[in-house]
Amino acid sequence: xxxxxxxxxxxxxxxxxxxxxxxxxxLFPMVRFAVDPVLKKGGGVGFVxxxxxVNQIKDKPIAVEFKVHRKDGWYEPAEGETLTAWVMRQNGKxxxxxxxxxxxxCTVNWDSNPQFKNEFFCPCHFGRYYKDGTNxxxxxxxxxxxxxxxxxxxxxxxIGPVIKA
Amino acid sequence: MMLRAIYxxxxxxxxxxxxxxxxxxxxxxxxxxxxHHFSAFIYCFGGLTFFVVxxxxxxxxxxxxxxxxxxxxxxxxxxxxxxxxxxGAIVRGMHHWGASVAIVMLFLHTLRVFFTGSxxxxxxxxxxxxxxxxxxxxxxGFTGYLLPWDNKAYFATKVGVEIAASVPFIGKYIAIxxxxxxxxxxxxxxxxxxxxxxxxxxxxxxxxxxxxxLIRRQGISGPL
Numbered sequence: 001x002x003x004x005x006x007x008x009x010x011x012x013x014x015x016x017x018x019x020x021x022x023x024x025x026x027l028f029p030m031v032r033f034a035v036d037p038v039l040k041k042g043g044g045v046g047f048v049x050x051x052x053x054v055n056q057i058k059d060k061p062i063a064v065e066f067k068v069h070r071k072d073g074w075y076e077p078a079e080g081e082t083l084t085a086w087v088m089r090q091n092g093k094x095x096x097x098x099x100x101x102x103x104x105x106c107t108v109n110w111d112s113n114p115q116f117k118n119e120f121f122c123p124c125h126f127g128r129y130y131k132d133g134t135n136x137x138x139x140x141x142x143x144x145x146x147x148x149x150x151x152x153x154x155x156x157x158x159i160g161p162v163i164k165a
Numbered sequence: 166m167m168l169r170a171i172y173x174x175x176x177x178x179x180x181x182x183x184x185x186x187x188x189x190x191x192x193x194x195x196x197x198x199x200x201h202h203f204s205a206f207i208y209c210f211g212g213l214t215f216f217v218v219x220x221x222x223x224x225x226x227x228x229x230x231x232x233x234x235x236x237x238x239x240x241x242x243x244x245x246x247x248x249x250x251x252x253g254a255i256v257r258g259m260h261h262w263g264a265s266v267a268i269v270m271l272f273l274h275t276l277r278v279f280f281t282g283s284x285x286x287x288x289x290x291x292x293x294x295x296x297x298x299x300x301x302x303x304x305x306g307f308t309g310y311l312l313p314w315d316n317k318a319y320f321a322t323k324v325g326v327e328i329a330a331s332v333p334f335i336g337k338y339i340a341i342x343x344x345x346x347x348x349x350x351x352x353x354x355x356x357x358x359x360x361x362x363x364x365x366x367x368x369x370x371x372x373x374x375x376x377x378x379l380i381r382r383q384g385i386s387g388p389l
Contacts, residue, residue, distance in 0.1 A: 026220065030252070074233075074244065075241075
């Protein structure tokens with residue numbers, strides 16, 4: 001520890017330290033500004049009445065569109081953003097599946113490929129799911145489709161946020 | 166030290182030392198060194214202008230992460246980046262105030278060069294390059310002023326375009342060229358944005374490169 005620091009070394013360190021401090025003072029606000037979306041918490045989505053009487057829900061999946069309010073930076077459409085849920089009954093129980101493919105996030109469709117009857121099919125990489133959302137083994141997705149939280153009020157279906165696996 | 170070892174490893178292969186020696190090692194005559202004569206601080210104006218320009222480039226790059234050059238969203242995006250993002254007011258403030266500081270420093274630098282007669286033989290060419298830089302910087306100020314798309318921006322641009330339109334014979338065409346049409350509107354905002362972030366900075370970088378190479382070539386002008 002008693003190693004001597006030469007005058008030149010000392011001045012170099014002081015100069016470097018001062019320059020570093022000034023540079024950091026300049027860069028910090030800009031970097032903080034740039035990474036703000038990472039540090040911000042996303043707003044929670046509430047339950048939406050999708051205007052569908054529960055007794056109309058059958059075994060065959062139907063695409064139900066509903067609007068959620070979401071603020072996307074400066075873009076905040078008053079009418080909201082349209083989301084889709086695949087709603088059906090499984091063993092009598094109502095289920096609402098997310099259409100977002102678990103492989104790489106494209107959108108799946110029910111019974112849309114004549115080769116794969118009665119399956120959810122994703123056109124991007126031919127990902128497939130059975131009716132209950134379970135991924136078909138040997139196709140790209142490695143997990144079943146996400147489910148939406150659902151509630152029933154006055155005989156009508158309410159759809160909430162996606163259940164995080 | 167670790168850094169030293171990394172530098173030596175790279176240097177051994179790429180021979181970097183002569184390059185940065187050429188950039189950093191140069192004579193600073195006594196008459197321009199504020200440590201010898203305090204009044205020599207006027208010779209720092211050029212370097213300070215460049216420093217402010219660096220801040221403008223950096224803060225501008227960061228603002229461009231959020232800004233949208235579109236008449237519907239421009240003001241909303243500025244409002245968002247200033248008021249809803251952390252440090253937004255600071256980053257926009259750096260660009261906003263820095264723009265004025267850059268013009269002021271540039272003007273002071275020009276005055277210094279003028280009153281010390283530094284523009285004379287053999288440095289006439291660099292004086293001309295400097296004046297072109299001045300023109301580009303004014304252009305950057307003028308085009309950037311429109312981008313927030315508020316009342317002040319809109320009417321300042323109308324005034325600027327009308328002044329340009331007063332040029333004899335070709336004024337009308339200059340105005341249409343600047344506006345990209347018959348009014349200050351959607352097309353004007355987009356082309357001012359393109360000029361502000363692509364065309365004028367490109368011109369500025371090239372001119373600054375020439376400016377600095379010539380200074381190094383010709384050296385700093387002698388004492389009064």
